[in-house]
Amino acid sequence: MKLEEVRKEIDQIDEQMLNLFLRRMDAAAQVARIKAQTGQPIYNQRREQEILDEVTKKAGAYAAPAKILFQTMMDVSRALQHNLLGGGKELREQIEHADAAPLRERVDAVIACPGTKGSFSSLAAKNLFPDSTLAFYPRFYDVFDAVKKGEATFGVVPVENSTAGSVEEVYDLLLKHRFFIAGEEMLPIDHCLCGVPGATLSSIRRIYSHPQGLNQCRGIIDACSAEAVACDNTAIAADLVAKERDPANAAICSAQAAQKNGLVILKKPAQDIGGNTTRFIVISRTLIIEPEADKISLSFSLPHVTGSLHRILSRFAACGLNLTKIESRPMENSRFEYLFYLDFTGSARAKDTLSLLCALSGDLPEFTFLGNYAARRESGETADI
Numbered sequence: 001m002k003l004e005e006v007r008k009e010i011d012q013i014d015e016q017m018l019n020l021f022l023r024r025m026d027a028a029a030q031v032a033r034i035k036a037q038t039g040q041p042i043y044n045q046r047r048e049q050e051i052l053d054e055v056t057k058k059a060g061a062y063a064a065p066a067k068i069l070f071q072t073m074m075d076v077s078r079a080l081q082h083n084l085l086g087g088g089k090e091l092r093e094q095i096e097h098a099d100a101a102p103l104r105e106r107v108d109a110v111i112a113c114p115g116t117k118g119s120f121s122s123l124a125a126k127n128l129f130p131d132s133t134l135a136f137y138p139r140f141y142d143v144f145d146a147v148k149k150g151e152a153t154f155g156v157v158p159v160e161n162s163t164a165g166s167v168e169e170v171y172d173l174l175l176k177h178r179f180f181i182a183g184e185e186m187l188p189i190d191h192c193l194c195g196v197p198g199a200t201l202s203s204i205r206r207i208y209s210h211p212q213g214l215n216q217c218r219g220i221i222d223a224c225s226a227e228a229v230a231c232d233n234t235a236i237a238a239d240l241v242a243k244e245r246d247p248a249n250a251a252i253c254s255a256q257a258a259q260k261n262g263l264v265i266l267k268k269p270a271q272d273i274g275g276n277t278t279r280f281i282v283i284s285r286t287l288i289i290e291p292e293a294d295k296i297s298l299s300f301s302l303p304h305v306t307g308s309l310h311r312i313l314s315r316f317a318a319c320g321l322n323l324t325k326i327e328s329r330p331m332e333n334s335r336f337e338y339l340f341y342l343d344f345t346g347s348a349r350a351k352d353t354l355s356l357l358c359a360l361s362g363d364l365p366e367f368t369f370l371g372n373y374a375a376r377r378e379s380g381e382t383a384d385i
């Protein structure tokens with residue numbers, strides 16, 4: 001057979017398959033109506049397993065791909081049923097009625113930042129909320145606590161750095177509190193190695209910073225043969241070095257934090273890799289979706305079943321949503337089970353995306369919609385505060 005002939009055959013098969021797929025979806029819609037009358041849940045694991053066992057048995061050499069095909073068909077059949085029965089109604093209402101007032105205009109807001117004046121998070125906060133009041137808390141934990149208690153309207157915390165990777169503690173706190181993400185900021189991070197007046201590169205024996213700062217500046221720590229000492233925050237490290245007045249101590253922090261504490265800069269930039277950038281998020285107890293929101297964050301857990309993550313991701317891809325970040329964190333009180341955290345490009349107000357989110361909220365264990373906000377593609381200026 002010639003290529004053209006085989007392709008003709010494939011076209012015919014596709015047409016038949018498409019018709020059968022449409023019939024299958026119509027049948028699933030009928031099942032949904034019956035389930036609504038009888039009060040049965042949409043998901044029937046036993047029935048799906050029976051179908052998959054049968055497919056695997058009959059598909060011979062193509063058992064594995066046939067299984068993927070049928071699993072995907074059942075995923076979309078369930079999604080259709082969730083939508084027909086108004087699944088994720090609460091989420092739909094929450095998204096449709098979300099507050100859309102821009103962050104920049106919230107002049108009465110109090111913004112919780114980790115560290116003290118000059119911390120990188122506070123520089124990011126100043127860019128996001130130029131006219132709001134900043135309140136400082138020692139640790140990321142305390143920032144989340146301040147937002148929880150209502151002491152602060154929002155919190156600004158770092159989530160990832162281009163050199164050192166994710167700030168895992170922040171992901172864990174986010175997944176524990178299930179706060180919304182209302183915005184993000186990216187800052188170029190230029191670290192300084194600084195000490196008290198009189199300190200030199202050769203007098204340094206201990207270098208204080210947040211673990212992220214230490215990880216971004218391994219080269220200079222090794223060059224000084226110094227001990228790396230972890231602190232809650234880079235600006236707190238600067239404060240500590242200033243108070244101890246020991247020329248053997250140095251801090252890795254922003255130039256602003258060095259200046260505020262009267263420290264002298266021994267090396268700038270102190271980081272190993274050029275273009276060092278950190279991404280920060282705004283955490284909020286209430287859902288805020290600014291009009292230009294184009295990034296969606298969510299989390300869920302998954303059963304340890306072959307292909308379960310792939311199947312979810314393929315549903316996002318089918319909706320035209322591009323995955324920009326995935327993180328898995330161990331779940332509390334369970335061994336080697338994970339919560340997945342995902343960022344996608346997209347607007348939750350777009351019809352198809354909203355339907356997908358609502359279907360997933362009914363389908364996935366521990367599903368949480370974490371927000372829809374304006375993605376930053378370029379780094380903001382490092383503000384002076």
Ligand SMILES: C=C(O[C@@H]1C=C(C(=O)O)C=C[C@H]1O)C(=O)O
Nearest residue numbers: 028031042043044047048074077
């Ligand atoms: C269609 C049904 O609903 C769901 C979808 C299934 C499918 O697409 O085959 C199977 C079981 C259910 O999880 C059903 O219950 O039959």
